[in-house]
Amino acid sequence: MSGVYKITELVGTSPVSFAEAARAAVAEAAKTVRHMDWLEVVGESAKIREGKIEEFQVKVKIGFKLER
Amino acid sequence: MSGVYKITELVGTSPVSFAEAARAAVAEAAKTVRHMDWLEVVGESAKIREGKIEEFQVKVKIGFKLER
Amino acid sequence: MSGVYKITELVGTSPVSFAEAARAAVAEAAKTVRHMDWLEVVGESAKIREGKIEEFQVKVKIGFKLER
Amino acid sequence: MSGVYKITELVGTSPVSFAEAARAAVAEAAKTVRHMDWLEVVGESAKIREGKIEEFQVKVKIGFKLER
Amino acid sequence: MSGVYKITELVGTSPVSFAEAARAAVAEAAKTVRHMDWLEVVGESAKIREGKIEEFQVKVKIGFKLER
Amino acid sequence: MSGVYKITELVGTSPVSFAEAARAAVAEAAKTVRHMDWLEVVGESAKIREGKIEEFQVKVKIGFKLER
Amino acid sequence: MSGVYKITELVGTSPVSFAEAARAAVAEAAKTVRHMDWLEVVGESAKIREGKIEEFQVKVKIGFKLER
């Protein structure tokens, strides 16, 4: 890596798994950000309803290169 | 959320994945606790035997509303 | 557990999931280390390319018993 | 302090302030626990609705002496 | 919660209290962001002048839902 | 380990040493909990009186298997 | 800021609120220290008696400029 990178923090959600929740966050970010390079998981949680996990939530920090 | 919530800490286990281990913890808690609302993952580990992961372990904090 | 254990830190990678990345790290370690007993996940990240997660990365600490 | 103490984790809520949210958690705990001795704040958050803080939330750990 | 959320980090200030400083941060964010859902306090500080607290400062992370 | 484990947090005290304070917490827990499996030390402190340590305090998290 | 600053750690207490407890710590420090510039809150706790919060406690680090 060279140049300068910006880090943005998102929470992705999925009824299926933590991995899918991370993918959802990246897919949403891809609509407005280019040159994404990495993500770091900074938190995992879930919503519970009627005694079952209804939704997996993954908080991620995504790094992308700033275009000059 | 309103009112007061209690947080209980559990470790769920599964031979399959971290997600299943989290589900196991929630299923066990559902036997004695009502009104569970969320969980936060506070640790992930695994037992290894003969060079392979035998069991995924997820430590979770589960929040549930206290009934008045 | 009794005796003395050593802890080694590895990063496993997988195009599929965090769980597979953890398994990759353990499989690699099994080539040179015996008596592995547990692992602790100390970080989760991913490589992104062209707006998609290309590779899941899991940083683990693996504990194994020292042979006397 | 002497003897053995148990620690329980609660989230109190209040529309007014963090201090009132902490008081709400203690008041609820007082219904079932005696000999509470101290609390430690381990997290502060809030629910936002229509651009305003609707509810203050304080996560506390409360210590109380076990009766023999 | 479902969908994807973005997290933005702000510092609010107030001569009165930590709670008012948090409200100031939310009020400022409301000028440009819709669908704010929660905030988490990640730091509290204060400016001191002539031996007195002149200004309370609260660092918050605000989560809001991304519109599709 | 397999199944689901619960974690309870206690503070044990002893005039003698940190180790004795940990033992006191376990002994107290043994009155009401079966199948305790491990403890993790999460804090060590002491009470001082007249310039001397009067009491050692150890905060522990104890894990025990839930019976089905 | 320029020059060198010293940081001192205090715990202020108040029956009223966390903010008043912070003010108490600053007022006490003002008796012996000049040129205080900022404080950072590093812990919040409370003493409970008879099921109610009796005293709010705020642990602060205060920074002040060293006079040359």
Place this chain on the structure above:
Amino acid sequence: MSGVYKITELVGTSPVSFAEAARAAVAEAAKTVRHMDWLEVVGESAKIREGKIEEFQVKVKIGFKLER
């Protein structure tokens, strides 16, 4: 400081030193942000190639005042 501040997270890089990497992040931010006030270093790393440090990387949080 008074008013409301926003915090943005960047990674600056430099072949020379950590200080130059921090300067690179600030210079890049200056192209789009005004009223920058402070930065906090939240991580330092480096890329290694052929047994030598090729690039210093500094992760910073930059605070700037929001214009009203």
Place this chain on the structure above:
Amino acid sequence: MSGVYKITELVGTSPVSFAEAARAAVAEAAKTVRHMDWLEVVGESAKIREGKIEEFQVKVKIGFKLER
């Protein structure tokens, strides 16, 4: 506790045990400070020489009441 407390950080050492090292720190502090109330252990380490622990080191924060 009421009033204002000051916290001082010390490292005590002992060839015997961590507990003795903590006692050494308190004994030294008692020469210049009155009204010590509590200590918190914030680090434990040791010096090794010729393959053996030569000295136990305990880093403590000691709280004492400021006299008015």
Place this chain on the structure above:
Amino acid sequence: MSGVYKITELVGTSPVSFAEAARAAVAEAAKTVRHMDWLEVVGESAKIREGKIEEFQVKVKIGFKLER
């Protein structure tokens, strides 16, 4: 200290005390490593069996000088 040091992470165990567990880790390391200089305690835990502490466990990081 001068030169370059390597850090290795071990878990020592003892039925007696945390101090003995640390000594066990150092004794084991001494079989293969020379020039050990210091250790830092990074975790303390215990195994419980039939309501009693059966084994104290201390996780340490040991620093030793690399020979040239």
Place this chain on the structure above:
Amino acid sequence: MSGVYKITELVGTSPVSFAEAARAAVAEAAKTVRHMDWLEVVGESAKIREGKIEEFQVKVKIGFKLER
């Protein structure tokens, strides 16, 4: 090291680099403290003015031996 050590926390500043800021803190401390033995960096920050780093700031904890 043997005996008892005290730890003092300072912030040094420099227009040049983090290393010079650390040196400034040590030089100031040397005016009143003898037998300084080590420092640990616990924070790095900078003041920004007109889009450039104006001042590097390093927060350090300095350990020094207490004279008997």
Place this chain on the structure above:
Amino acid sequence: MSGVYKITELVGTSPVSFAEAARAAVAEAAKTVRHMDWLEVVGESAKIREGKIEEFQVKVKIGFKLER
């Protein structure tokens, strides 16, 4: 990155600067390890003698690819 990486922890030292201390650690590691890819700084400290910084110390974690 793909495959499996190992992480090793070292402390580099230099009389000149933190950057040089990091370089020293990498140079030493290069004698026995190939395919080093990155380092992360996990601690910065210094030895003080006669009121001056005598030696900068940087604790790093170095990641390198395991050869198959």
